[in-house]
Amino acid sequence: xxxxxxxxGIIREVYRTESEFASAMSLSKATMSAKxxxxxxxxxxEIVKAASLLRIPPExxxxxxxxxxxxxxxxxxxxxxxxxx
Numbered sequence: 270x271x272x273x274x275x276x277x278g279i280i281r282e283v284y285r286t287e288s289e290f291a292s293a294m295s296l297s298k299a300t301m302s303a304k305x306x307x308x309x310x311x312x313x314x315e316i317v318k319a320a321s322l323l324r325i326p327p328e329x330x331x332x333x334x335x336x337x338x339x340x341x342x343x344x345x346x347x348x349x350x351x352x353x354x
Contacts, residue, residue: 272336273305279323279333293322 277287284290291301294315303309311319311334320330 271307271334273307275333275336276319277305279325283323290319290322294318 280287280290284293287301287305288298291298304311316330316334325333
């Protein structure tokens with residue numbers, strides 16, 4: 270799964286809303302939402318079109334579209350109890 274927060278930020282800067290960007294991409298709002306939420310992926314032609322519409326330089330595409338999401342985990346602390354009689 271990828272972290273789309275950078276992409277969402279650029280979309281807001283350029284198009285103000287994800288809905289406007291979806292329209293520019295010729296995608297439905299539901300499809301765009303699925304792609305940004307990670308339940309669907311952008312295909313290569315969509316990435317190329319999005320990068321062009323959002324004025325993302327080619328060298329920045331990996332950083333914007335393929336930023337791996339890092340899961341935060343909280344270590345579980347196990348308390349051992351010793352009972353003495």
